[in-house]
Amino acid sequence: MSVLIQNVLIPVDNGYETVDVQVTGDRISAISSHLEGSETVIHGQDKLLLPGFVNGHTHSSQAWQRGLIPQLPLELWLADVLDSASKDLQVYYLGSLLTAVNTLLSGGTCLMDHAYLLAGQELESIGAAVRAYKEVGIRAFIAPLIFDEPFVAGFPSGRSLPHQPYSQSPAEILDLMEAIIDQFHEPEAGINIAVGPTGIQRCSDELFEGCAALSDRYNLCRHIHLLETRAQKLLAQEKYGVTAVEHLRQLGFLDHRTSLAHSIWLTDEDIDILAQTQSTVVHNPASNLRLGSGIAPVLKYLRAGVNVSFGCDGAASNDGQDLLEAIKLGTMLHNVTDPDYQHWITPQEAITMATQGGARGVNLTEHTGSLTVGKKADLVLYDLTNLSLLPRTDPLGLLVLGRPTQVVHSVWVNGQLVVADGKVLRTDTGQLQQELLSRSRDRKSPQFQMIQQVEPHYRRVMGLAGSDPTSVKG
Amino acid sequence: MSVLIQNVLIPVDNGYETVDVQVTGDRISAISSHLEGSETVIHGQDKLLLPGFVNGHTHSSQAWQRGLIPQLPLELWLADVLDSASKDLQVYYLGSLLTAVNTLLSGGTCLMDHAYLLAGQELESIGAAVRAYKEVGIRAFIAPLIFDEPFVAGFPSGRSLPHQPYSQSPAEILDLMEAIIDQFHEPEAGINIAVGPTGIQRCSDELFEGCAALSDRYNLCRHIHLLETRAQKLLAQEKYGVTAVEHLRQLGFLDHRTSLAHSIWLTDEDIDILAQTQSTVVHNPASNLRLGSGIAPVLKYLRAGVNVSFGCDGAASNDGQDLLEAIKLGTMLHNVTDPDYQHWITPQEAITMATQGGARGVNLTEHTGSLTVGKKADLVLYDLTNLSLLPRTDPLGLLVLGRPTQVVHSVWVNGQLVVADGKVLRTDTGQLQQELLSRSRDRKSPQFQMIQQVEPHYRRVMGLAGSDPTSVKG
Numbered sequence: 001m002s003v004l005i006q007n008v009l010i011p012v013d014n015g016y017e018t019v020d021v022q023v024t025g026d027r028i029s030a031i032s033s034h035l036e037g038s039e040t041v042i043h044g045q046d047k048l049l050l051p052g053f054v055n056g057h058t059h060s061s062q063a064w065q066r067g068l069i070p071q072l073p074l075e076l077w078l079a080d081v082l083d084s085a086s087k088d089l090q091v092y093y094l095g096s097l098l099t100a101v102n103t104l105l106s107g108g109t110c111l112m113d114h115a116y117l118l119a120g121q122e123l124e125s126i127g128a129a130v131r132a133y134k135e136v137g138i139r140a141f142i143a144p145l146i147f148d149e150p151f152v153a154g155f156p157s158g159r160s161l162p163h164q165p166y167s168q169s170p171a172e173i174l175d176l177m178e179a180i181i182d183q184f185h186e187p188e189a190g191i192n193i194a195v196g197p198t199g200i201q202r203c204s205d206e207l208f209e210g211c212a213a214l215s216d217r218y219n220l221c222r223h224i225h226l227l228e229t230r231a232q233k234l235l236a237q238e239k240y241g242v243t244a245v246e247h248l249r250q251l252g253f254l255d256h257r258t259s260l261a262h263s264i265w266l267t268d269e270d271i272d273i274l275a276q277t278q279s280t281v282v283h284n285p286a287s288n289l290r291l292g293s294g295i296a297p298v299l300k301y302l303r304a305g306v307n308v309s310f311g312c313d314g315a316a317s318n319d320g321q322d323l324l325e326a327i328k329l330g331t332m333l334h335n336v337t338d339p340d341y342q343h344w345i346t347p348q349e350a351i352t353m354a355t356q357g358g359a360r361g362v363n364l365t366e367h368t369g370s371l372t373v374g375k376k377a378d379l380v381l382y383d384l385t386n387l388s389l390l391p392r393t394d395p396l397g398l399l400v401l402g403r404p405t406q407v408v409h410s411v412w413v414n415g416q417l418v419v420a421d422g423k424v425l426r427t428d429t430g431q432l433q434q435e436l437l438s439r440s441r442d443r444k445s446p447q448f449q450m451i452q453q454v455e456p457h458y459r460r461v462m463g464l465a466g467s468d469p470t471s472v473k474g
Numbered sequence: 475m476s477v478l479i480q481n482v483l484i485p486v487d488n489g490y491e492t493v494d495v496q497v498t499g500d501r502i503s504a505i506s507s508h509l510e511g512s513e514t515v516i517h518g519q520d521k522l523l524l525p526g527f528v529n530g531h532t533h534s535s536q537a538w539q540r541g542l543i544p545q546l547p548l549e550l551w552l553a554d555v556l557d558s559a560s561k562d563l564q565v566y567y568l569g570s571l572l573t574a575v576n577t578l579l580s581g582g583t584c585l586m587d588h589a590y591l592l593a594g595q596e597l598e599s600i601g602a603a604v605r606a607y608k609e610v611g612i613r614a615f616i617a618p619l620i621f622d623e624p625f626v627a628g629f630p631s632g633r634s635l636p637h638q639p640y641s642q643s644p645a646e647i648l649d650l651m652e653a654i655i656d657q658f659h660e661p662e663a664g665i666n667i668a669v670g671p672t673g674i675q676r677c678s679d680e681l682f683e684g685c686a687a688l689s690d691r692y693n694l695c696r697h698i699h700l701l702e703t704r705a706q707k708l709l710a711q712e713k714y715g716v717t718a719v720e721h722l723r724q725l726g727f728l729d730h731r732t733s734l735a736h737s738i739w740l741t742d743e744d745i746d747i748l749a750q751t752q753s754t755v756v757h758n759p760a761s762n763l764r765l766g767s768g769i770a771p772v773l774k775y776l777r778a779g780v781n782v783s784f785g786c787d788g789a790a791s792n793d794g795q796d797l798l799e800a801i802k803l804g805t806m807l808h809n810v811t812d813p814d815y816q817h818w819i820t821p822q823e824a825i826t827m828a829t830q831g832g833a834r835g836v837n838l839t840e841h842t843g844s845l846t847v848g849k850k851a852d853l854v855l856y857d858l859t860n861l862s863l864l865p866r867t868d869p870l871g872l873l874v875l876g877r878p879t880q881v882v883h884s885v886w887v888n889g890q891l892v893v894a895d896g897k898v899l900r901t902d903t904g905q906l907q908q909e910l911l912s913r914s915r916d917r918k919s920p921q922f923q924m925i926q927q928v929e930p931h932y933r934r935v936m937g938l939a940g941s942d943p944t945s946v947k948g
Contacts, residue, residue, distance in 0.1 A: 046911075064865055067872030071809060071818045101861075230813075290875060292809030292818065320862070320877020329803075335545060335766030339704075340938050344545045344766065387575075387907050388794070391538055392914030398541030401764060403794020405879055433861050437520075440866030464814050 008044025023377040026415035046385050048395045052109025052378040053323045054358025056282035057261040059314030060113045063095035066315035074229045074291045076451050081316050084446035087118050089128050096132035102321035109378040109413045110139040114196050130184050137418035137426050141362050143196025143223040146173050147203050154201035156234040156461045174210040199225035200244045208251050221257045228262035228293050245270035254279045259361040264294040271304045280307040280361035285329040287313030299334050299343050309358040327354050347400035381410040482518025497851040500889035520859050522869045526583025526852040527797045528832025530756035531735040533788030534587045537569035540789035548703045548765045555790050558920035563602050570606035576795035583852040583887045584613040588670050604658050611892035611900050615836050617670025617697040620647050621677050628675035630708040630935045648684040673699035674718045682725050695731045702736035702767050719744035728753045733835040738768040745778045754781040754835035759803040761787030773808050773817050783832040801828050821874035855884040
């Protein structure tokens, strides 16, 4: 079975070229100025072909919380997220399905789902996500989000708050991980399990080390949240006496398979460690702004040779789930951090970060991320006649800096056509819409209560006015 | 002629209410829990009704430069904009048409076009914009962009560069303005001329004073760029010995009809002056990031009681032209500027800024900007069953913080239906698309040459490395 995309625009080093691209089986089999003899021919005129983007960090089940949680810093926002999470497996499945659909329709062919585990239904939660991703036909990395310390441990001096020890031991959690790997890790089917300890804020050294050992044994990607907030930076000093990055390096957690969501509050020495260990930073600009986490020093990362990819983060902190929006924001946001425009990220560089950088972040450099003969056909075809990409100037300039809307024409994952003419082929999005709508009508408004138990502590340790009754706000 | 929108969701102080809204002629004639007896009935179930947003600042003819200009700071970017501008009136008209279409389909019913004048075809340029806005049926403010100082005057110490004096005197320019007002100012038809001296970087005191006098004589809005860049702040000190805001106050240019695009590099004293004079800041977050101009101190403005509205800015610096994107970015961007989340802009506040704030910025407070009986019916109906607004949580939360795509169902301007079922009614967008596409194919790549004449000077005065041959970049 082969497909020929004829006369399609592709970016090259100094601009664009019009070529024919042939896909045979799961791979790109030829790229040339003129090809013939494929079973299916697709007319590429007025279309742009790119490798698929990787959404390097999301939490698919948060799809149900988009638009719901007030704008709050991570630590308080998390309390509201926990208070409003569903425990229904069908809801979980629909969230993963919606996330996959949003990813495909914004140019992504692969995602890293830092996936919540429903208590008591851990295997079933991952099973629901796997079912959604197989159904839609997206390449997926699923990092079950695990931790072995209580919620309050995530706050500086948080252990002074009333709390119970966490209910599961590292050994029990690692056993669960092994069961998940055993049941679901199936790279050849496009489903990859990764190890996903949430981050230094709620994980013991034992858990990090156990995850690193699993990663070595099964050659799994490693994925965590890293230094998303100033509070986490304070916490790392309190917990380790060194920076979080230095501590993770000492534990042997950082290597070329490790991707680090956010990575905002790093020192210059930390940045050097990321470069040395070949770790990847996943930049989630929309989430970082919504939660007021800060602006990740992405221009510094690029200068230091650290690999950077883009992520949406979960819908509770990025209520859209649009990769093109994440790429746009993650490109131009940094212009205000450095007055020298010669350091700014160009649209071409942004696309390379989202494709090659994304592939490297999930340890797929040899298999995806570029238009190269022999690589897997994870491809996206954009319609350049869409009103949002007109007038035609520089297609990548418009794709990255514009506001492309419904511009994805076709998507192939692993050589399989999963989107055609702007429609997701393997799931009924009309039915998804109806089910989301009818379930929306049945929902009750959430009661946000947990936040009250931690907010005074948060304001105090973060030095915010009004946290102390004796300090009156001017 | 009356229209009844039945069972539609509207935001109220503590949430939402479902009401019937009646429009008779050009006005909202009733809002109540149950109304009857209109000629046309629109079912509002699963829909949200809001006042139209105001796009407080754009340059419609830049539609042809979207995606085209490299990311550069304003002063250098302007050189490229001037080098790549078309002089074709039909191109100008199509740019205004596209801008109006983008505005309506992203929730706007009114725009402020800081409109370029084609040399030698000044009246005709404004005529082309007026034709587009009347055709589409959007409420428009057109501020012809005027100046009486040469391009190099916009750089700190710029007059040391080789240059010719500007070709027109203030008196000639003001005569032209009067001709434009005479020919096109027609508020009752939805077309309003405003005075639009570009800003302190290229305008003499005589031009500002002449514009203020015209504004007084004809009761016109006043619209300028203000302190968009650090370079402009330096320039103001060089030119006036006081801040730009203090100087404009002394000239009598600031009043309740004055809107100030960007307003990034202001002192706290400047902010007090804006509050005292009841001036409006138009916040253009996407453009400010793309050009690396900085982050406007919007939270400070709001605390000081300064009116703030949102703008897209022209497509050469915001290659999308989507008001909902501008509102999202202008809401959450500021979270990283203030660690106290109690100061952050809520989605509800953002909508108020985009509607009431927008109306106040164009001196229409009494006529538009809120769902109030007796006000003009400038209304937008959103489809809450759109996949990008599901699952249904908080409609305003999703509209502002999500990534709404094609969610505008209907739009009324001045009581006239101009968008229905997501389609612009009064212009053929299919034909617009075809014309943009065919003209794109004929275009030559621009030659950016002017930048070479000013870049070394810019790097030197802004203290950027490598500007001096003796300073080698580390």
